[in-house]
Amino acid sequence: MxxxxxxxxxxxxxxxxxxxxAEVTIPSYIQAVSFANRSYIPWLAKDPSDTARRSVKDLFVIDTLISNKLFLGLIEALSASPLFDLNNPPIYQLRRSDSVRFPDLLTVDQAGVICDTSQTDCLISLEGYELIDTVFYNYLFYSDDNYEVTYLLAGTVQWRIYDGIYGTVVDDFMINDSISWIMTCDILKECMDELPEAADAYREYSYQLGFKFGQRLTPEWYTxxxxxxxxxxxxxxxxxxxxxxxxxxxxxxxxxxxxxxxxxxxxxxxxxxxxxxxxxxxxxxxxxxxxxxxxxxxxxxxxxxxxxxxxxxxxxxxxxxxxxxxxxxx
Known part of the structure; x- marks a missing residue:
């Protein structure tokens, strides 16, 4: 100190x-970690509100960005902790084709098989996510700038931690968060041009959500x-x-x-x-x-x-x- x-x-x-x-105390016998992505595949879902007006190709790209950045943020946060062995941790793709945002728990046997196969002590699973992006327009009557445009990303991500040794759920956590970009200008098109591309916005937002969950599991220094x-x-x-x-x-x-x-x-x-x-x-x-x-x-x-x-x-x-x-x- x-x-x-x-x-x-x-x-x-x-x-x-x-x-x-850390907010969550991980049992001391847990060191080696595996990861899984159990989120549903958005373009196969029956009626997903956050996939409206997007093509299958766009959904594939956005879903890939979201998944990759969620895990990147999580793993980078956990890398700062001496609690975990993160030497090339496996990430299992257990994607679902249903339209259930947040699924039931894995059974003890299911989680145990994954941990046994990967020779790890626990499984950290992305259970599901729901992210929605929206653009708001405001006309400013009492300002030199005529327009204010807001690009908002909001959503929920669920993570679970399964103990592969004793078959318990160490943590079951949902993160609700949002991020926004606000531009003001004389011409509406100029505002739109200054806003981030959807792909870049999803990259930043997803990384932050993954990192925040990692911080929940990691002791942290503060002044x-x-x-x-x-x-x-x-x-x-x-x-x-x-x-x-x-x-x-x-x-x-x-x-x-x-x-x-x-x-x-x-x-x-x-x-x-x-x-x-x-x-x-x-x-x-x-x-x-x-x-x-x-x-x-x-x-x-x-x-x-x-x-x-x-x-x-x-x-x-x-x-x-x-x-x-x-x-x-x-």
Missing amino acids: CAVAFSCKPVSQITIEILEP ARRFFYRTGNREMIKAAKMVDEGNWNEAVNLWKSISESEKDIIAARASFNIALHYEMEDRLIPAIDWATKSYDRYKEDYTKQYLEILEQRKLNKLKLQQQLPLEEIH
Whole structure:
């Protein structure tokens, strides 16, 4: 974990990098992954609302783009995680000729056969999708630009994760999302010319949907803002200068001495700073202890909020320990 400080009085802001657990906890025995595409074939469906006005050739091209980019986005997101073995993962084409958007679950035997054949531990399946593109036109009466044209892509994609070892469904998730491009201009044709081609729009949209599902399965780093107190007495100012010079350990020793001060607000500030130091080291239990001492000495609203943040981080760390090897968490 790293921190960057920005000096300002009476506090200094810092940023720290925190690892957020994945939304879905994949069992630790799952490493090798296979993929399947179970979505229905749009040009064979009986009455698909999203295939109106498109030829079989166009549908074939768009369906191919959607499928390829969904899996590309998913696999690239998962590649950032140490959880999965993604060395040339197989993608099985189990396409359906019915008109059911989102099918029933695979049976335990069906999922097991695929995992046994591919020698993988689980199957991540694209179960189905429904994507619709629409163009909206608006005439602008009170603008120098006369026209506003919006190209909207919206839809739903369903993914399931089948445990090939125990025959359970690890995750069953539907993503609902949309993306739009808006152009304004004097001449309607100019707006239309500036909009992306349908193929390019579907490429971008499908990749994003696949990537988002991959993020659901992958722990992710994010940047959080924190601050520490610089003032209160001369010793607090001295400790802050130590931090400016990168001597956090020396500052902590001084803050521990200051935390015994008879002045509650100064003792609370020193204890708060110590809590921050321990959080930066990912030692959340002592961080909570010192934040609690701070709040007990002086009831500061932010300290209460900080305690809630630390408690949530402690729960997240427990979840991370189920998702990652210990050496990956720090």
